[in-house]
Amino acid sequence: MATTRYWLLKSEPGAYSIEDLKKDKTTFWDGVRNYQARNMLRDDIKKGDRVFFYHSNAKPPAIVGVARVVRDGYPDHTQFEQGHPKFDPKTSPDNPRWYMVDIAFEKEFAEPLPIDQLRDIPELEGMELLRKGSRLSVQPVTKKEWDTIMKHAR
């Protein structure tokens, strides 16, 4: 059994929010079209791993809850669907390029942890999310960062 790892997944709440996940209980994390993020989805993110759910492009942007990975990476079916906004003509089921995982809702924070509040926590200095220009929608989180954030969450 591999050690549990920690991740942060970004979503624009207008597209898919923590409330949606709460309602759905589980979802597939489709639509990632970035190679670095793809590699993590395909190779590194495993069943049982823990996930921070982050609302990007929100007012304010914030970590809003926690989820758990319930299925290892597998091909994102939306890449094959002609007409789908994320359709990729250069892929085929024989040769998939994009991957996704399934996650399950665990909890929604009583209060979101906004990004400027995270910036005020000294232990989180250097966290990927807080780096200037950080755009990755799938990010690794260290155990220390995880524990620190959980300590501040309510």
Place this chain on the structure above:
DNA sequence: GCCAACGTTGGC
């Protein structure tokens, strides 16, 4: 709405 910080594409 602005724009910095990327990532991707394609001509050469």
Place this chain on the structure above:
DNA sequence: GCCAACGTTGGC
């Protein structure tokens, strides 16, 4: 294989 042009992300 370089790199300019273009597109996207996402905080502000």
